[in-house]
Amino acid sequence: AKITYIEHNGTRHEIDVPDGLSVMEGAIRNMVPGIDADCGGACACATCHVYVDEAWRAKAGERSSMEDSMLDFASEVQANSRLSCQIKVTPELDGLVVRMPEFQG
Ligand code: FES
Numbered sequence: 001a002k003i004t005y006i007e008h009n010g011t012r013h014e015i016d017v018p019d020g021l022s023v024m025e026g027a028i029r030n031m032v033p034g035i036d037a038d039c040g041g042a043c044a045c046a047t048c049h050v051y052v053d054e055a056w057r058a059k060a061g062e063r064s065s066m067e068d069s070m071l072d073f074a075s076e077v078q079a080n081s082r083l084s085c086q087i088k089v090t091p092e093l094d095g096l097v098v099r100m101p102e103f104q105g
Helices: 023-029 054-060 065-073
Strands: 002-006 012-016 049-052 081-083 097-099
Touching: 002 023, 012 023, 049 054, 054 097, 065 081
Parallel strands: 002 097
Antiparallel strands: 002 012, 049 081, 049 097
């Protein structure tokens, strides 16, 4: 699925991410800056924080309760905040837009 990652400074990265990977893995494998992913996708670090574009919030799904508590460690959390390692890329997410926060952690 095509995912658009937008850095805090506005730089856009349009990446074709294979289905089954997470939104975080799509960024890391393509060296998109702005996602650190210190824990490697275990929902244990909150350094893969992204803001899901409003138009995509429903499709991207709800935070799990574990993800929700981990987000307490992220800064500038908003209603559309997600941990990108917890969003799995599927064909339905083709066109997804996420924005990265200024800082991770
Ligand atoms: Fe650590 Fe997502 S990579 S919580």
